[in-house]
Amino acid sequence: MKIRIAFLIAAACATLPTMAQEAPTITALRAEWPEVVKVDGIEILRVQKNIYMLAGGGANVTVQIGDEGVLVVDTGGSGNADRIVAAIRHLTRKPLRFLIDSSSDPDHAGDNAGIVKAAGGVSGVNAAAGHPANAGILTISHDIALNRMVDGSSGMAPLKGEAVPVSSFSEARKDFYANGEAVQALHQPHAHTDGDVIVFFRGSDVVSTGEIFRTDSYPVIDLSRGGSIQGELNALNNILDITIPERNQMGGTRVIPGHGRICNEADVLEYRDMLTIIRNRVRAMIEKKMTLAQIKEAHPTLEYDGIYGTHTALPGDIFLDVLYKDLSGKK
Numbered sequence: 001m002k003i004r005i006a007f008l009i010a011a012a013c014a015t016l017p018t019m020a021q022e023a024p025t026i027t028a029l030r031a032e033w034p035e036v037v038k039v040d041g042i043e044i045l046r047v048q049k050n051i052y053m054l055a056g057g058g059a060n061v062t063v064q065i066g067d068e069g070v071l072v073v074d075t076g077g078s079g080n081a082d083r084i085v086a087a088i089r090h091l092t093r094k095p096l097r098f099l100i101d102s103s104s105d106p107d108h109a110g111d112n113a114g115i116v117k118a119a120g121g122v123s124g125v126n127a128a129a130g131h132p133a134n135a136g137i138l139t140i141s142h143d144i145a146l147n148r149m150v151d152g153s154s155g156m157a158p159l160k161g162e163a164v165p166v167s168s169f170s171e172a173r174k175d176f177y178a179n180g181e182a183v184q185a186l187h188q189p190h191a192h193t194d195g196d197v198i199v200f201f202r203g204s205d206v207v208s209t210g211e212i213f214r215t216d217s218y219p220v221i222d223l224s225r226g227g228s229i230q231g232e233l234n235a236l237n238n239i240l241d242i243t244i245p246e247r248n249q250m251g252g253t254r255v256i257p258g259h260g261r262i263c264n265e266a267d268v269l270e271y272r273d274m275l276t277i278i279r280n281r282v283r284a285m286i287e288k289k290m291t292l293a294q295i296k297e298a299h300p301t302l303e304y305d306g307i308y309g310t311h312t313a314l315p316g317d318i319f320l321d322v323l324y325k326d327l328s329g330k331k
Helices: 001-016 016-020 023-029 081-091 111-118 127-130 143-151 230-243 267-285 292-298 302-308 316-328
Strands: 034-041 042-048 051-055 061-065 070-073 096-100 140-141 167-169 173-178 179-187 194-203 206-208 255-256
Touching: 001 255, 034 081, 042 081, 042 255, 051 081, 051 255, 061 111, 061 194, 070 081, 081 111, 081 255, 096 111, 096 292, 140 179, 140 194, 143 167, 194 230, 230 267, 230 316, 255 267, 267 316, 292 316, 302 316
Parallel strands: 070 096, 096 140, 140 167, 206 255
Antiparallel strands: 034 042, 042 051, 051 061, 061 070, 173 179, 179 194, 194 206
16 A cells, blocks of 8 residues: 555655656747837837837837848938937837838828938938948839829928838838848828838738827827728728738737737727717717717727727827718718
């Protein structure tokens, strides 16, 4: 009997190393969560593979790093270039090679000039000054966004000189290779505005959405610049077509919003559904001939205001103003 008890104790003890081995796995999973590093007030978060998000300079800035150099999506607001570049230099000393403007908004393209200057000028344009033709940075945007940057209809003073993108496109997408992976700039017509693009890093499985998707407020739909609620929903559905979850709607493709935290497909799905529900409620009220004042009194955004309606730039009431104008045609 004593021999049997001793054997059972020994067998139980033998299982302890196996159980202890589970702890490093949990630790490793936690270690995969992006570490936040702050440089000159800019938070640097690793998103996935060689993609990083820089927050704190206006809109979120997306950075791709590789052997060729650095690709940047958006520049933040005017006056933030030095801080953005300092954050990038915390990650790499490689040259800045590509800049994509996701829109013509001041907080997305407002410091193009600063980023271009830090890169040594625009690619190809400064060759006559003694630089090789591929020196500097290639700046890219959609044609419509470029025109708004130049004519002053973007909400900021007209951009001039090297602040203006030198490569633009009018097609549905622009494809190119950067740092060993395919990059797609995908036009999303009549969403936030009529000139927005999302940027898909196919190898890293990351989507940078610009102003089309954000986690800190309702979507900013600029009717004066061609935005619309239906275009916004179409764009969110296009993002959902790209994103693939790892399991249980979580993980997998990472999504960098224009403002807010790093997300995945489930977050975009929740945002799309929220917007669809509110759109349908407001449209039904308009069909019942309710006035804007009556619609606001009914609070069709009530259960979402605590999440998305607290931003000072776009509280629930102003969002309802936009939806009413768009859906009723009373612009």
